[in-house]
Every structure is written in C-alpha cells, then in structure tokens.
Amino acid sequence: MSKRKLSRQQRWRIEKIQAERARRAEKRGAKESEQLAAGEYGPEQPGRVIAHFGRTLDVLPEGGEAPVRCHLRANLEGLVTGDRVIWRAGQDGSGVVVARGERDNVLERPDPRGQLKPVAANIDQILIVFAVEPEPHANLIDRYLVAAEATGIPPVLVLNKIDLLPDSGGALRELLDRYESLGYPVVTTTTARDGGLDALHRRLAGRTSVFVGQSGVGKSSLIDRLLPDEELRIGALSEDSRKGRHTTTTARLYHMPSGGELIDSPGIREFGLTHLDEDQVARGFIEFRELLGRCRFRDCRHRQEPGCALIHAVEAGEVHADRFASYRRIVDSLEDS
Structure with missing residues (x-):
C-alpha cells in the first residue's frame, strides 16, 4: 500500500508538533x-x-x-x-x-490501526494456551504458531482442561501428535486434579514465558494456581457461548515461587497476522522452509502453478494436507482483509 502524500501545510504542522515535543x-x-x-x-x-x-x-x-x-x-x-x-x-x-539494556527479543502485536506495538521483551518462550473447551481448531493453532515463529521466540503448545478429554484422547490427541512430530513441545494441564500442573512447572522453570491464547482457555486460572500469593481475577466461562472474558488489565511480570517468570499480557484474543506477507506466513509453517525457493517459478504462490514444490510435497505425503489447507486459508484471509 502506497503512503499518503502530505500537503505542504500538513508537513509544516507535523514538523511544528514534533519540534514542540x-x-x-x-x-x-x-x-x-x-x-x-x-x-x-x-x-x-x-x-x-x-x-x-x-x-x-x-x-x-x-x-x-x-x-x-x-x-x-x-x-x-x-x-x-x-x-x-x-x-x-x-x-x-x-x-x-x-x-x-539490550533486548534479546521483543514481542509485538498489531494495534487497531495495524501498527506493530511492543507488548513484552526478553522472553524465552511463548506459551500458546488452548483448551478442550472452547473447542480448538487447527487453523487457529496454526495462526498462533505462525505469529510466534515471526517473532523468533520459541512457541510451546499448552492444552488445558485435559480432564475433559475422552480416555482415548480423540481427534485432539491426534492433532497434538501431529504438532509434536513437527518438533513443537506440547504440555498438557488441568487444575481439576492434583499434579495437573507438574509438566507446566517443569516447562516454566528457569525461563521467562508469556501466555497467549483465545479468551476462555483458562490463562488467568492457570496463573492463579501457579502463583497462589498473587491476587488475580478470574473470568467465568459463559455457559451459553462457551467463551470467556478477559480479566487482566495490564501486562505484568510474575516471579514463580519454583523458579522462572511469567508475563501475563492482556488483550490478545488472536495473535494478529495482518502485518505479515505471504512469504512470512509460509515461513511460519516450519515444515515448508526447506521447500521454499524450490518451485519451478520464482514467483510461485503455491496455488495451481506447475512445478510447485509445496504442492508436490503434499501429494507425496511429506507435508500434511490439513497444514497446507490451513496455510492457504490464512493467506486468503490476509488478502480479504
């Protein structure tokens, strides 16, 4: 998108305001x-x-x-x-x-105008929290992973409320196995039974972490259990919509009694992707990276072009068809917006 040209008077006003500041x-x-x-x-x-x-x-x-x-x-x-x-x-x-001081990294997200706004800095891992309820969808998880990959901060998938899972694990367990096969760490949690947070404690120890995830997945409830001495408000899960409400008011860093730090950052219902282009989205799918640049045409958009390395990998079973379809939905949604 081309930048809007400013008139001489508009430029003068901007320069005057900047000089006064x-x-x-x-x-x-x-x-x-x-x-x-x-x-x-x-x-x-x-x-x-x-x-x-x-x-x-x-x-x-x-x-x-x-x-x-x-x-x-x-x-x-x-x-x-x-x-x-x-x-x-x-x-x-x-x-x-x-x-x-110098930053190791910075987590940014788009504001309502689409401008990137820093949220937190010096983070070791992004914990993408989702839950059995509200039911997670692979495309939503992929969106979080793409956004996390764009920051350069390692993501970790956290499945909360596993006490609601069927004994067999069902389709959700199969979905988690798919992400684990790609190399993503997966942690399961529940606050409904003793020891339900042991794996999460181990993952948090010695690291600075930030929680992200859609509303209602239990981020504040997890932090409340991890930090029993902190007074955190917990939003109730709506019985009608099965969606929660945000309760935190400002990004805050908490020290874990057992070691490590948590940054609870409010307002992130969905990690915005509007600041990314098609190439950045493609690189956010880690199994695509070795294939990018191998298509017959340099400007291949991985749709119907002959000699597309991604499409060939899907057909050969080297890339999961659902992940490729998820990639296409994300790119199409960016074009629509």
Missing part, C-alpha cells in the same frame, strides 16, 4: 539532570520492568523482592514489561529509569 522533552531532561546532579537520586543499579503504566513503571531491583514505582527520563520511550533497565532510587521511595 522535542523542546518539552529537552526541558524535562534538563530538570531531571539537575535533580540527578543535585543528589536527589541514588547510584545507578540494574532492574527489570515488571509492569508499565504510561510514563511510570514498576521496576524490580536486581535481587530485590518489592518493586519500585519509577518515572521515565524524558529521552526514554517504548519501554515494555520484561525490559532490563538501569534506574536510580529517589529519597521519597520512588525512582527514575535512566537507561534501557
């Missing part, structure tokens, strides 16, 4: 520098952002137990939960963040 930031920065130089703040020390509230943050000092409400220096923008920062403690019990 820069002057205000410069004034704030000068005032903060005076305060820092005057000794109103202590020495620099490392910390981790555990919650974000606009221009203020909750920062957990390295080795500390209680977070400190900190302000941002005027020249710092875009900090998110999970960021490693340098901060200084104030005499009044608050603090100021003066620098951000």
